């Protein structure tokens with residue numbers, strides 16, 4: 001039987017990730033052996049484990065996953081999500097995307113992803129801790145600073161990373177901060193990690209603007225989402241002299257054509273819990289946000305935000321994908337036909353994993369860098385990757401998404417061919 005007939009991780013999301021890979025592999029005329037190999041994760045672990053609810057007699061059993069897509073590049077790297085619908089297929093697809101993302105920005109990691117099938121909003125803090133510690137114990141043999149380094153993802157945060165680090169360290173008999181990234185700074189977490197993704201996205205704005213013939217100073221920027229990514233993208237864009245004219249979050253959308261005062265907006269969101277009602281801006285609908293005429297659009301909230309049914313109202317010259325997968329395939333084609341220059345998620349939001357890489361390096365060396373060093377090195381890595389992807393896009397006459405994947409898949413393929421097949 002052919003291995004592909006029996007894929008435990010088969011799911012719509014996994015098939016989509018493979019289809020995207022195959023499309024690019026065909027353009028690249030990829031080596032057949034490597035092509036077959038890369039469509040399957042190298043290691044996929046499924047565990048089930050019990051944890052005690054706050055009601056002591058009640059014990060729930062849940063599924064946990066950890067998938068490592070490629071072990072060729074060094075340790076693997078990727079987040080852990082807690083969600084009630086997470087499954088092996090989703091985690092395996094995301095692990096593959098992490099492989100490409102790390103390779104595109106040149107980090108010495110393969111891709112990984114993990115998950116626990118629980119609803120984090122239904123768990124108290126003590127329950128979260130028990131789930132996290134037991135999940136860590138279940139996957140402990142396959143994680144470690146030289147093996148696989150988890151990070152936060154949906155439903156997990158700095159505190160969850162601290163519990164993973166502590167559980168792993170208790171088993172080793174000494175502190176091992178480099179086993180996870182996205183930790184609190186007190187445990188060896190990196191300064192500037194929180195703002196890394198948003199700042200990384202905007203570090204590509206000047207390069208994209210110069211390519212598309214847009215003047216950065218005064219450029220109108222619209223951002224969907226004002227969480228971790230959107231907020232710091234807004235701050236960085238206004239620092240560049242852009243006018244952030246529209247922002248939305250789950251509470252609503254706001255608009256001010258002269259530019260929103262981002263410092264005041266951040267404080268307002270901290271106090272009020274969302275952008276809705278911010279003084280000095282008019283309220284608009286979430287649909288109207290995408291219709292605002294602008295030079296730069298940054299979707300930084302959810303997947304599939306720009307779709308066939310709303311893409312016709314979008315009027316922008318540049319899209320920087322802060323969120324993962326914010327544009328559907330059909331909408332992507334429409335935007336490009338309308339002349340928009342799209343910097344894809346695998347490149348644009350790689351700032352998060354890049355600063356995670358810095359955190360891992362600092363933990364291994366026990367030597368911590370200043371914020372300026374981190375922000376400067378982040379910008380350098382992001383801009384270099386952008387220029388290389390743009391060069392591939394021009395040379396091969398393909399869009400930036402395809403060019404980014406050509407770069408990432410090419411790097412992994414070369415490494416695999418040089419290492420050879422064991423034994």
Ligand code: NAD
Nearest residue numbers: 197225226227228229248249250300301322323324349352
């Ligand atoms: P977050 O939870 O901090 O913020 C999400 C924001 O989006 C919030 O402001 C929320 O109110 C808003 N939002 C949610 N649904 C919305 C909707 N339907 N319309 C408008 N706004 C909505 O999350 P984040 O860390 O900022 O991540 C945002 C996206 O970026 C996700 O797709 C995530 O996978 C991706 N991403 C994040 C990182 C990172 O380092 N945080 C790295 C890579 C990719």
